[in-house]
Amino acid sequence: MEAFQNIIGNQGAKEYFNRAISKNQLSHSYIFEGPYGVGKNTFAIELAKIIMCESEHGDKPCNECSSCHMINAGTHPDLIVIDKDTNVTKVDNIRDNLIREMEIKPYRAEHKVVIVKAADTVNVQGQNAMLKTIEEPPSYGIIILVCENMGSLLPTIKSRCITVRFNPLNKEETDQYLMSRGVTGTRKDVVSKLSDGSIGVINDVLDDEHYMEVRRQTVGFIERLGRANLMEIYDMVKEMTDLKEDLEQILKFWLLWYRDVAVYKTSKSRELYYVDYQKQLLDMSSKLTYNKVSQNIEHIKKAILDIKQNIYSTFVIENLLLQLKERKK
Numbered sequence: 119m120e121a122f123q124n125i126i127g128n129q130g131a132k133e134y135f136n137r138a139i140s141k142n143q144l145s146h147s148y149i150f151e152g153p154y155g156v157g158k159n160t161f162a163i164e165l166a167k168i169i170m171c172e173s174e175h176g177d178k179p180c181n182e183c184s185s186c187h188m189i190n191a192g193t194h195p196d197l198i199v200i201d202k203d204t205n206v207t208k209v210d211n212i213r214d215n216l217i218r219e220m221e222i223k224p225y226r227a228e229h230k231v232v233i234v235k236a237a238d239t240v241n242v243q244g245q246n247a248m249l250k251t252i253e254e255p256p257s258y259g260i261i262i263l264v265c266e267n268m269g270s271l272l273p274t275i276k277s278r279c280i281t282v283r284f285n286p287l288n289k290e291e292t293d294q295y296l297m298s299r300g301v302t303g304t305r306k307d308v309v310s311k312l313s314d315g316s317i318g319v320i321n322d323v324l325d326d327e328h329y330m331e332v333r334r335q336t337v338g339f340i341e342r343l344g345r346a347n348l349m350e351i352y353d354m355v356k357e358m359t360d361l362k363e364d365l366e367q368i369l370k371f372w373l374l375w376y377r378d379v380a381v382y383k384t385s386k387s388r389e390l391y392y393v394d395y396q397k398q399l400l401d402m403s404s405k406l407t408y409n410k411v412s413q414n415i416e417h418i419k420k421a422i423l424d425i426k427q428n429i430y431s432t433f434v435i436e437n438l439l440l441q442l443k444e445r446k447k
C-alpha cells in the first residue's frame with residue numbers, strides 16, 4: 119500500500135514524495151503551490167505524519183502510534199503550523215514560530231516540521247527574517263511554505279526551495295469526492311461545476327447553507343434587474359451594498375451567470391454552472407446579443423477588481439447596474 123492514500127488527486131506530488139521518502143532524499147524546504155482548497159495543507163500534515171510515524175513495521179503513517187495520534191490531535195511538539203495573523207503574517211509570528219522553533223532540537227521525532235500556511239501573506243520583513251533559516255537549515259529541519267501564488271515570495275526564498283505543484287481535481291475525482299459525501303443528482307452537478315476541482319470549495323458549499331443562499335439571491339437580483347426601472351435600480355444598489363461581505367461573492371456568481379449565458383449562445387454544450395436554472399438562462403440568452411454578454415462579463419470583472427481595491431462600493435455597483443442595463447451596442 120502506498121502512502122497518501124487518503125489524499126484525493128495530486129498524483130504527481132504523491133509520486134514525488136513516495137520516491138523521496140523511500141530513497142531518504144527529503145529536502146529541507148518546500149513550496150507547495152496551488153489554488154484554494156486542493157489539498158495542500160492536508161498533504162503537508164500527512165507528509166509530517168509519515169516522516170514522524172513511530173511504527174516499526176508496515177506502512178506509514180500507521181495512524182495508531184502516539185506520534186500519529188498527536189498529529190491528528192494537533193498536539194505533536196515537533197510539528198508547528200503557522201497560521202496567518204490577519205490579512206498578513208507578521209514578522210513576530212515568523213520569529214517566534216519558525217526561526218526560534220527551528221533552533222530547538224526536536225523533542226521526540228528525528229525531524230522538526232514547520233508548515234507555514236498562506237506563506238504568500240508573510241510580509242517582506244517576515245520573509246527576509248526566515249531567509250537565513252531556509253539558507254542554513256538545521257539537519258533535522260523541514261520547512262513547508264504553502265501558498266496559492268508563489269509570485270509573492272522573494273526570489274531568494276523561491277530559489278532555495280523545491281516547488282511542488284498542486285492541481286484542481288479532475289471531474290472524475292471531484293464526483294468521487296461528492297459521492298463519498300452523499301451528494302448525487304443535479305446537486306452533484308451544480309456543486310461539481312461550482313467547485314472547479316477544489317475540495318475546499320466543495321466543503322464550503324456543503325457545510326455552509328449560506329453559500330447556496332447567496333447563489334439563490336444572485337439569480338434573484340439578475341431577474342429583478344431585467345425588469346427594473348431607474349428607481350428600482352437605486353433600490354437594488356442600496357440592497358446589494360448592504361450585503362457588504364457577500365457583495366464580492368454575488369459579483370463572482372454574476373460572472374458565472376453571464377459565462378453560462380455566453381455558453382448558451384455559442385455552443386450546444388450544457389457544461390453549465392447554473393444547471394438548475396436552464397430556463398432563465400435560455401430566456402436571457404435569447405434577449406441579449408453575444409457582444410452585450412461579453413461586455414457585461416468585462417463590466418463585472420472590472421467591478422470585482424474595484425471592490426477588491428476598496429473603491430466605494432455604492433459607486434461601483436451603481437455604475438455596474440447601469441452598464442448591465444444598457445440596451446444599445
Ligand SMILES: [Zn+2]
Nearest residue numbers: 171180183186
Ligand atoms: Zn504512526
